[in-house]
Amino acid sequence: MDPDQFRTAAHAAIDDIINYFETLPSQRVVPTIEPGYLRPQIPSNPPTDPESWPEIQADIDTKIKPGLTHWQSPNFMAFYPANVTYPSILGEMYSAAFNAPAFNWLCSPACTELETIVMDWVAKALSLPGCFLSDSENRGGGVIQVSASDSIATVMVAARERRVRDLVLAEGLKEGTQEFGERMMDLRPRLVALGSDQAHSSTAKGAIIAGTRYRSAKAWLEDNMEMTGEGLRSVLEQCERDNLTPYYITLTMGTTNTCALDRFAEIKVVLSEKPAWQRIWVHIDAAYAGSALIAEEWQHIAQDFAEGVDSFNFNMHKWLLVNFDASCLFVRNRQDLIDALDITPAYLRNTYSETGQVIDYRNWSISLGRRFRALKIWFVMRSYGLTGMKAHVRKAITLGKTFEDLIRSRADLFEIITKPAFGLTVFRIKAPGAQANAFVVQPDEASNTLTKKVHELINARGEIFITASVVAGVQAIRVVSANEAAQESYIQRAFDIIVKTTEELLQ
Amino acid sequence: MDPDQFRTAAHAAIDDIINYFETLPSQRVVPTIEPGYLRPQIPSNPPTDPESWPEIQADIDTKIKPGLTHWQSPNFMAFYPANVTYPSILGEMYSAAFNAPAFNWLCSPACTELETIVMDWVAKALSLPGCFLSDSENRGGGVIQVSASDSIATVMVAARERRVRDLVLAEGLKEGTQEFGERMMDLRPRLVALGSDQAHSSTAKGAIIAGTRYRSAKAWLEDNMEMTGEGLRSVLEQCERDNLTPYYITLTMGTTNTCALDRFAEIKVVLSEKPAWQRIWVHIDAAYAGSALIAEEWQHIAQDFAEGVDSFNFNMHKWLLVNFDASCLFVRNRQDLIDALDITPAYLRNTYSETGQVIDYRNWSISLGRRFRALKIWFVMRSYGLTGMKAHVRKAITLGKTFEDLIRSRADLFEIITKPAFGLTVFRIKAPGAQANAFVVQPDEASNTLTKKVHELINARGEIFITASVVAGVQAIRVVSANEAAQESYIQRAFDIIVKTTEELLQ
Structure with a gap:
């Protein structure tokens, strides 16, 4: 792939990536494929001769995307979020281009030094105690x-x-x-x-x-x-x-x-x-x-x-x-x-490391080599500023409060299990006739079974993706919506789906 | 950063990356900066308000690039190589966009399944024993x-x-x-x-x-x-x-x-x-x-x-x-x-994992989450084909042989320490009057000192970057040239630099 071919391919990839994010809200959040879906679609041996980028890129659409779980979808409310943003992608591009297994300072000084600086930025942004700063005593x-x-x-x-x-x-x-x-x-x-x-x-x-x-x-x-x-x-x-x-x-x-x-x-x-x-x-x-x-x-x-x-x-x-x-x-x-x-x-061995003038991060981790990950953190912190990052975190906490209030509004169907926190609500479906709990939720088999069924049916339908768990013997559903695309309308829709599915199963 | 801003920024980044690779041959391979060069150039706190991409990108040129060691330079002959190619960068772009901490199959099935398939491709490409294939008994x-x-x-x-x-x-x-x-x-x-x-x-x-x-x-x-x-x-x-x-x-x-x-x-x-x-x-x-x-x-x-x-x-x-x-x-x-x-x-827990239908790679590594790295391997293997990958490996081995022959041609100055292999030549500078070695090289202080000096002077000048090591008490220089930009002319030039520096120090 020569520079012009790369430019053309990369432009096409960027359009594809933008289009991917833009069309996420209208797609199923979890794929419909079954285990082993990909094997029959890929040759069992690597190609002998080079293939062109258009051939490769076409396969991303037809073979890879149908097998993705869309963590950036506004309907993704499972586990905890895994955010990606445009400035972060730019960071990955430069990180790849400046490729160096920067196992010591000399291997690529910028890689080490920027990491020390942005980690200090992060510590300050979070108001961590001063003992975690690189220039602490x-x-x-x-x-x-x-x-x-x-x-x-x-x-x-x-x-x-x-x-x-x-x-x-x-x-x-x-x-x-x-x-x-x-x-x-x-x-x-x-x-x-x-x-x-x-x-x-x-x-x-x-x-x-x-x-x-x-x-x-x-x-x-x-x-x-x-x-x-x-x-x-x-x-x-x-x-x-x-x-x-x-x-x-x-x-x-x-x-x-x-x-x-x-x-x-x-x-x-x-x-x-x-x-x-x-x-x-x-x-x-x-x-x-x-x-x-x-x-x-x-x-x-x-x-x-x-x-x-x-x-x-x-x-x-x-x-x-x-x-x-x-x-x-x-x-x-x-x-x-x-x-x-x-x-x-x-x-x-080298003079810089021996004299302790520099940090060799290989001694701070299991890996010897490392990628230039400080770039993406630097790009994101500058693109959003503290203002933008705070707004992002607060939005998710507010959405969580909205969802919590909705769940509480149907005390006939739902029961909150633990104190909602940082956007996460953990609740269960109450089986009909289950005893009200004065102090804390108690495990009860009927509610456990019902909660499990509601969760499975919702995820199987793939309109939203939520996580099941067990808390002190109580079958639970966890909902958290904290990616960039998250919005109140999706939270409301998720709640409506949960109510509808619960009512459907109760009938 | 909205989609249009991202498109503009990414296009600029791509041009910048192409330009970076194209201009590498004319740049010093190791930077001239001193430890701590970056700290004074970066604000000590993260910005409160968002900054624009042109502001950020300008800093890459002025602050980051001067601190890089250029592993893709044809004059990089140190350690072992760390290749990056255009299709691999495309892989990182998609990997970032499809971001999922794919700790189990369900988290993003394509991520797991493509990894299994391309790892089989790799095993077959290398003719590894069948016991390492995913469908082995x-x-x-x-x-x-x-x-x-x-x-x-x-x-x-x-x-x-x-x-x-x-x-x-x-x-x-x-x-x-x-x-x-x-x-x-x-x-x-x-x-x-x-x-x-x-x-x-x-x-x-x-x-x-x-x-x-x-x-x-x-x-x-x-x-x-x-x-x-x-x-x-x-x-x-x-x-x-x-x-x-x-x-x-x-x-x-x-x-x-x-x-x-x-x-x-x-x-x-x-x-x-x-x-x-x-x-x-x-x-x-x-x-x-x-x-x-x-x-x-x-x-x-x-x-x-x-x-x-x-x-x-x-x-x-x-x-x-x-x-x-x-x-x-x-x-x-x-x-x-x-x-x-x-x-x-x-x-x-989920049905797919419990029934053993799928691979959960989290149990194959220390990390729980993982990136979608199979994409870049897939892109590279298809873009180069087996033909292209073989040619790349053979080129480095041939260049190594060329360098070995050059070193042997000046038996008055140099001595090969171990059998050259896979493009790597390990040699030392012979101090004047040092005994010829009939069977294997013996440590001698004068040669050790001279070899160390030659190495240090060459790296300080930064025209080429090579590695020093110690082999059974013998101070050695290691040279290997195996990135995409490697060419015979650079090997010849490196040899000339080593000869010139040696003669300079001998005078």
Whole structure:
């Protein structure tokens, strides 16, 4: 493909992309195809000879688009959103063109330096505590990761190494000796990572990756599915009785299931109670709801992150207008990551890195190479400005309130399960004759079955896409509408579909 | 940014990208800026109000480009290449537009299904053993990972879990009991991962991530820095004496330092000698050189991967025309990955996944979400055809031979250290009066110092970019030219620069 062919192809692709976004509202949000739909349509071997772009592009229309789930559709209200915007696409174009597996500063200095700068921008935009800025005294800073799973696995490995080193030092062994290394190995089987049972599965998966145990504190509907100080203390005490060493905990700002906020303030009090508990690495997973911190009215939440918190992540690629991947991870002490992950062979050595003048992000992540993802964050933050980003977040919260009010208006059919938060409403369909709940929703089989059926029928019809889940034994439906195309009219329509489908099934 | 603004901006970006590639040959390949160059040029806070695209794009020219290292320049001959091509950029554009964190099939079926199909294309194009195809009886298959580091960390975690489970089952404990889980934990501190000391640092890093020990077999210049069966056996026997359990080994096709090929056939004989050694997970890391398997004349190498190999990775984003990230990982038994990494909470459950009708790639990687990277691989394979991809790989190998011949033509100045392979030449500058080496190059301080100086002066001048390394104590220079712009004239010029700089320093 020569430059002129590329120009023609790219112009056609841009028109196609614009047309894709413009026509989304009129399309089914989930595809109608069945598993295996694509295989018969694609040759089983790669072509021997080159094909032209028009041939390839035609296949996108006929073969790929019919198999897409449209996350940018205004009728997409499932999971949490995954925003993409035009400036973000421009960022991907330049990122690809400036391709460099920027595993150290010298590999492409702009790639490293812009990342440090925009991560500071992000921290300031969210009013995160100053300890997460790259020029903080404590040598904190931010790094772009692929996903929250990567962010969490990375800090868990750093937490594990920091904890066993601390323990062995406390035993009086000398670092660098064989005995020291042996003892560091021997202590690992007693390590345990913690979270609430509402923490995202990435914490349990991170514990597997790091090769440690995992225990969770049970969250209760009575507490709105939030982890409490009391709940955590009972897990910590059980670990003591079992002779286990907690080394890491995920606290969640906006759980996946119900967008609950763990009770940071009271949890921190508990963690301060014993010296061993003070040494636990505290991570805040704010994958979705962290984006709300861009709006002043939510920034008070981040004040609880100032002391005693080691790291924080949120995904701009969920709600904050940058496409996947853009998981923003901030750490209080970059040396914790470097101590765990730095392995520098001869072919990666260079003066800039050796003298510590520069950041080598390869030591802040599992990957060695990395893409130039700072560009898309930079483009989006400048194209929208703080004003535009705040407006985007507030719109989704307002739409959520609208949907919540609609659900409450039909108390004969629906029951809200947990406190709606950050645009998410979690509710169930009440089976006829089900008891009214004075305090919290109770599991009941008839309602569970009915809720499940309503959910399945709605998604099968594909007019809107919503998620089912189970909250403390209660079958639930989750609705959240937070992409750029989201509008009140679609929320109203979604509500009408849910009412109609419920009434249809009740007959 | 509305659709018309996006169209205008994207057209301008495309012209800018074309112009960037066209003008690369006339630019310095490494930037002249100093660490910290960017910070003073960017406001310390994000803008409150939106900025226009022309304002943003202007900054790319004035602030970003001066800080890039140009991996697509024909004068880039450092590390290994990192190719990007026009069809690959088109893939990134569509991937961004179709944004979906496709953590399961239902999240965007096309994303999963195209990945399975193109990974089969890749396996066939490389003539990999049939066990790595998605429809193989052994249920193998390929998955796109970010980097070789991710591929390796992922299979190491799977290998660790498989091995401890095997061991505990062999002890007669019952899976699912608490005792079983406790014993799986207790055995971990004795696990050790293996590689040669020439394996990429990602294996040592993977062992840290997985929380296990790592030991390497020393490679010798006498063996061209290849890991031998004999070398491995002595490490295995030492592990036995130390009561350690090897669970994983990286064999390398094309080491980072010198592009050496470990001696697969004889290593496999050694690994078959004892039952415990037969249970070691064997991984082939072919990050760079694996791309050569697209050409028939190298495909015999992959025949050694057929039996007793559990996984294979190579990075299309190095040499095979697809931009970073596109690390292709193939496994013999997908169940090994799923057994280790599958954690399915309620909100991720759906009929398709539960019944095993579909692949959920989240269980094949550390990340939960993933980008639609199959598109760029599909576009590139179709735009080039097998013919075009073979021609690209053969061109680099021919250029390497040309460079090797030039270096050999000045035996008065240069000495080749290891057997040139797949376009890479590793050599040193001979200090005046240094002894000629009858068999293998010997470290000598004067040559080491001189080689280092030549390398530093050349990179400081920025006409070409080459890498320094140390091979068995011998200071070396590595030269490889394998991007799309590579041409014989640039190789000749690079050689002239190296000769001139050497003669200058000798005076």
